Amino acid sequence: MSKLYVVGIGPGDLDHMTFQANEALDAAQVVVGYKTYLELIQPLIAGKEIVSSGMMREVERCREALDIAASGKVVALVSSGDAGIYGMAGLALELAAEMAAPPEVVVVPGVSAVQAAASVLGAPLMHDFAVISLSDLLTPWDLIERRLVAAAAADFVVALYNPRSKGRVTQIEEARSILLAARPSETPVGIVRNALREGEERHVTTLGRMLETPIDMFSLVIVGNSATFVDREGRMVTPRGYAAGAREPKRGARQERKAHPPAPQAPAPGSGKALMVVGTASDVGKSVLTAGICRLLKNRGVRVAPFKSQNMALNSAVTPEGGEIGRAQAVQAAACGIPPHTDMNPILLKPSSDTGSQVVVQGTVVGTMAVQEYHAYKPVAFAKVRESYGRLAAAHDFVVIEGAGSIAEINLKAHDIANLRVAEMAGAPAILVADIDRGGVFAQIVGTLELLEPAERERIVGVVINKFRGDASLLGPGIDFVQRRTGVPVLGVVPYFTGFRIPEEDSVALEKRVERRPAGSADDRLNIGVVKLSRISNYTDFDPLEGEPDVHLTYVEGEEQLRGLDLLILPGSKATTTDLLFLVERGLFDAIRAFPGPIVGICGGYQMLGKRVSDPHAVESSVREAEGLGLLDVVTVMLERKTTHQAGAELLPAGFQVAPRCRPELGGYEIHMGETILGPGVRPFARLTERSGRGVEVLDGAVSSDGRVFGTYLHGLFDNAGFRISFLNRLRRSKGLEERPAAEQGLDPFDRLAAHLERHLDLERLFALCGIPR
Structure with a gap:
């Protein structure tokens, strides 16, 4: 036959x-x-x-x-x-x-070629999936379209193959539009061409950006569902056991998604994997509480990590691999007992003007954007948020997520990628933090909850009243009212805690700082001034100086404040050439040049101390060149690529002139755009021996011939206790003050914070709400 x-x-x-x-x-x-x-x-x-x-x-x-x-x-x-x-x-x-x-x-x-492509991508087809040919000649397009709508609404992983390059040229575009109507633009997408054979190409992207990758008849496109994420190795993963309901496509959904893509489905609150700390306003203490909860969990044997999807901050830190994140997350990582990682803060915004910011994504600068540009970029940014959170959650038992500002900013909700949309993504319950120190705490709580949508409000499982001074029993009637009115329990009243401070995120916090003056007259202490630049950054460099008992540190805004200072510091700047012009406008330029005492420049401040700063590519501002203060024989040229490293260094002879009898080893980090060239009138301050874990031999900084002026790119210089004490003792000797030994180490500040929260929060109830065993 x-x-x-x-x-x-x-x-x-x-x-x-x-x-x-x-x-x-x-x-x-x-x-x-x-x-x-x-x-x-x-x-x-x-x-x-x-x-x-x-x-x-x-x-x-x-x-x-x-x-x-x-x-x-x-x-x-x-x-x-x-x-x-x-x-x-x-x-x-x-x-x-x-x-x-x-x-x-x-x-x-x-x-199956679909399974072959899935294996190349890392096996994203663990759950129900739909395989749809876009060019079945015997199937009319309207039937293929209905199949796509059904698969998208059912939250299937969708495998698309056979897109034609001729005939119906918009097949893949139409398929993408249908899927976008039912799931967010940041949904992971894998594109594999020539799977498991010569010429294989693999691309992992998002639904919103998939058309940027060439797709032809040899390509298979696999679109993830609401649980799919991209892990640290770049594999698409769809974990088992997630809770996701099918979503019906709405009429006009294609138009709606342009304004605000739907948030991804995620496990229900109380999943035992994450907790979010949100606030009624900025600076209510979210960062400190997050760090404290991280340490409480670490002390209970939980592998915990911090997460903040988006930070707007001029104070940043560098991770061991050389990425840049907000300092708060680096401190919170220390509370967890783990190294900081770029996944802990995937989006960092560093304001460079009143309307624009440098955008750092997963540790790397992607550009400078105005507000509207960044709003348009947010779907891509949120895809990175989802990606980073997925990796972090997969690698740890629990994640403590910090929100940003207030969760009730109605005008910002449509573009939210930092607050309750993140809680929904993570399937996390949230606790709301209110600051009683600023007044109106009960109005803060009730007003915030009233402004939330019902689904958002359901995520709030408790309230914490923070920064209280006085007898907490006096708050009883107000707490009872809040609980009756909102149905949300108050989990505790946390007294003002002075034994721990998270580094502040931006220069606004400087306005709120209360000056701490040591006892005695100005002659009995060291008076240090830090120039308050218009684009000041990383002023947390000077927190260790403020911690010295005989140091009075002020932020200088005018010429008259220079009088009586024993030391003047020029801090880092997000826009060095702009801030040089700012010094001229404020009358500080000539005053600093005439300052008789020691002067220190850190990073941008170091660049300003030189003869000239050039920015030929306008990487920091539109000011292409500016005259420097001329106090150091150096010139700086801004480069297009940012240098970000954790660094190890050792002092050179000129460095010992600055800090006599100091141990040579230093640690710190670099975050700068420029390269500085030394002239014959200065000597190098230190030699870098390590950058991001790799051995190097790179000269850093410059010291004037008389040792009065020096600059360095090393942020965190004064965190080195040996250097700080040696340097300050030199100043003390010159002023006739008693030298001081290095301060004795007391109880770990994270443990002190954890003990403080243990005394004042209902942790048993909080951990039960989060599904954490007590």
Whole structure:
């Protein structure tokens, strides 16, 4: 009897053909197929009669194969290895039924090309998935469209194949539009071309940006569902056991998504994997409470990590791999007992003007954007947020998430990627922090909760009243009212805690800082001034100086404040050339040049101390060149690439002139755009010995010939207790003050903070709400 084998050839590589497919091809006298597929298996069909045809000839090809088989020959009709083979097999059976004496039709399935692509991407098809051909010639487009709508609404992983480059040129675009109507633009997408064979290409992107990657008939596109994330190795992962309900597509959803893409589905609150700390306003203490909760969990043996999706801050830190994140998350990582990582703060905004910010994504600068530009970029940014959170959650038992500002800012909700949309993504309950020190605490709490949508309000499982001074029992009636009115329990009243401070995020906090003056007159202490630049950054460098008992540190805004200072510091700047002009405008430029005492410059401040700063590429501002203060014989040129490293260093002889009898080893970090060239009138301050874990030999900083003025790129210089004490003791000796030894180390400040929260929060109730064993 005549026979027709419908043979699936797998993803197209001979190594991935099935044994049965090889046998069928070996038995065949005639091989029929699309010429490109036949070229892929040429070694297996050499010497056989070949009948090939081009694209979009499936019906004619199938009919010809049946006719040849009916004449008494054994025929192999070659098809792809994915669902396309079943389309061809179905067509062969339909056409055979019309024949008077049809041949026997035998289906020989191959390795699925869809599964091959999934294996390249890292196995994202663990749950129900839909495989949809975009160019099934026997299926009208409106039926394919309905299938896409149903698959998207059912939250399936969707595999798309056979997009045509001719004919219906918008197939893949239409498919993307349908999927975007039901799931967010940041949904992970994997695109694999030539899976498991020569010329293989793999791209992991997002639904919103997938069309930026070339897609042709050799490409398979796998669109994740609401639980899919991209792990640290770049694999698409769909974890088991997630809770996700099917979503019905809305009328006009394609238009709605442009204004605000729908938030991804996620596990319900109380999943035991994350907790979010949100606030009624900025600076209510979210960062400190987050750090304290992190330490409480660490002390209970929980592998915990901090997370803040988006930070707007001029005070940043560098991770061991050289990425840049907000300082708060670096401190919170220390509370967890782990190194900081860029996934802990995937989006960092560093304001460079009143309307624009440098945008740092997963530790790397992607550009400077105005407000509207950044709003347009937010779908991409949130995809990175989701990606980073997924990796962090996969690597730890628990994640403590910090929100940003107030969760009730109605004008910002449509573009939110930092507050309750993140809680929804993570499936996390949230606690609301209110600051009683600023007054109106009960109005803060009730007003915030009243302004939330019902679904948002359900995420709030408790309230914490923070920064209280006095007898907490006096708050009883107000707390009872809040609990009756809102139905949300108050989990505790936390007294003002002075034993721990998270580094502040931006210069606004300087306005709120209360000056701490040591006892005695100005002659009995060291008076240090830090110039308050218009674009000041990383002023947390000077927190260790403020911690010295005989130091009075002020932020200088005018010439008159320079009088009586024992030391003047120029801090880092986000826009060095702009801030040099700012010094001129404030009358500080000439005053600083005439300052008789020691002067220190850190990073941007170091650059300002030189003769000239050039910014030829306008990387920091539109001011391309500015005259420096001329106090150090150096010039600086801004480069397009930012230098970000954790660094180790050792003092050179000029550095010992600055800090006599100091140990040579220093630690710190670099965050700067420029390169500074030393002239003959200065000597280098230190030698870098390590950058981001790699050994180097790079000179850093400069010291004037008399040792009065020095600058360095090392942030965190004064965190080195040995250097700080040696440097300050030099100043004390020159002023006739008693030298001081290094301060003794007391109880770990994180443990002190944790003990403080333990005394004042209902942790048993809080941890129960989060699903954490007590």
